[in-house]
Amino acid sequence: LKPSGSTREPSRPRLCCVSRSSLAMMSASVLERALVICCRASYYISLLGLKIPSALCLRASRAPHVLAFISLVWCPFLLYSHVSLLPKVQELSHGSAVQVWHLLVSVWVTIPLLVVGSVVFSVARAPGPLKVFCSVLAGVMCFHGLVIPAIAQTTLGALLLHALFVFFEDMPIVGWIWCLFHVVRLQRHVAERQAERETPFAPKGAAERSLIVGNAPTVIEGAPLGSVMDGFEQVVRFNSYSVSRPEYTGTKVDFHFCNGRNFPTSKSVQAVC
Numbered sequence: 001l002k003p004s005g006s007t008r009e010p011s012r013p014r015l016c017c018v019s020r021s022s023l024a025m026m027s028a029s030v031l032e033r034a035l036v037i038c039c040r041a042s043y044y045i046s047l048l049g050l051k052i053p054s055a056l057c058l059r060a061s062r063a064p065h066v067l068a069f070i071s072l073v074w075c076p077f078l079l080y081s082h083v084s085l086l087p088k089v090q091e092l093s094h095g096s097a098v099q100v101w102h103l104l105v106s107v108w109v110t111i112p113l114l115v116v117g118s119v120v121f122s123v124a125r126a127p128g129p130l131k132v133f134c135s136v137l138a139g140v141m142c143f144h145g146l147v148i149p150a151i152a153q154t155t156l157g158a159l160l161l162h163a164l165f166v167f168f169e170d171m172p173i174v175g176w177i178w179c180l181f182h183v184v185r186l187q188r189h190v191a192e193r194q195a196e197r198e199t200p201f202a203p204k205g206a207a208e209r210s211l212i213v214g215n216a217p218t219v220i221e222g223a224p225l226g227s228v229m230d231g232f233e234q235v236v237r238f239n240s241y242s243v244s245r246p247e248y249t250g251t252k253v254d255f256h257f258c259n260g261r262n263f264p265t266s267k268s269v270q271a272v273c
Contacts (some may be wrong), residue, residue: 060183067180070173078170086161090153097152101161102144108168110140210234215241219248226250 058066089097117133151157211232213219229235229250236255243249 060187063180063183063187067177067184070177070180074173075177078173081165081169082162086165087158089161090158092153094149094153098149101148101152101157104161104164105140105144105148108164110144113137113140208233210236212236213241213249214238220245224248 089100092100113133113136117137121130121133151160209232211229211234213229213235215238224247226245226247226249230252232252234254235250235252236257237253238257241253241256243251243253
């Protein structure tokens with residue numbers, strides 16, 4: 001029973017309200033964690049030389065997903081590095097800025113130079129390459145000891161840091177995107193036009209002959225055989241083939257084995273990818 005004279009109302013559930021400032025702080029925290037993860041991933045990938053091995057280990061069927069990840073995640077991170085992270089090196093103390101420079105140059109130049117040099121000279125010890133390696137290594141050590149402390153917080157140093165970042169970080173990603181773009185293009189071409197088709201080399205008659213022509217420059221050596229090549233019922237050529245010397249190369253093309261960069265332009269030529 002409710003006590004007489006009580007004016008207390010029944011309790012209502014309290015709604016949890018999140019202010020805009022709290023959301024902004026949460027978003028900033030998530031973004032900061034993502035940037036830290038990207039920075040660490042970039043550091044260890046470069047330090048361990050994992051760009052090419054990781055690309056070789058990926059299945060070709062994952063190319064669209066990798067291309068999307070690089071385009072939507074890694075490229076914005078690289079852009080943010082140029083706009084925000086690299087300029088912050090100028091705001092550090094001189095000692096901290098020099099340490100950052102030493103770390104980046106070691107990851108990009110010094111450690112790969114030592115690793116490659118050790119591998120090469122463990123097998124071959126020719127005096128000429130050894131002199132070149134020692135000269136380059138001495139130049140890198142001079143850069144560490146003399147140049148970096150002098151330019152770490154100068155305008156020239158800032159420009160050079162951006163240039164090195166472009167060369168060692170941006171350009172490999174551009175190469176990945178270029179390769180993945182053509183892989184995805186080739187996959188789509190095969191899926192749309194060549195899936196579940198019969199073999200193009202099914203013989204139409206007992207006397208039908210096929211000729212496979214490579215792209216070696218020796219095709220223009222010896223006797224001209226262009227007319228003999230064109231006498232075959234089916235002529236197969238590869239990638240960036242040339243028929244500029246018809247007396248040697250012939251001109252007939254029935255099947256063009258190609259990658260994503262050179263599709264046949266003639267409708268009479270069947271692409272095989």
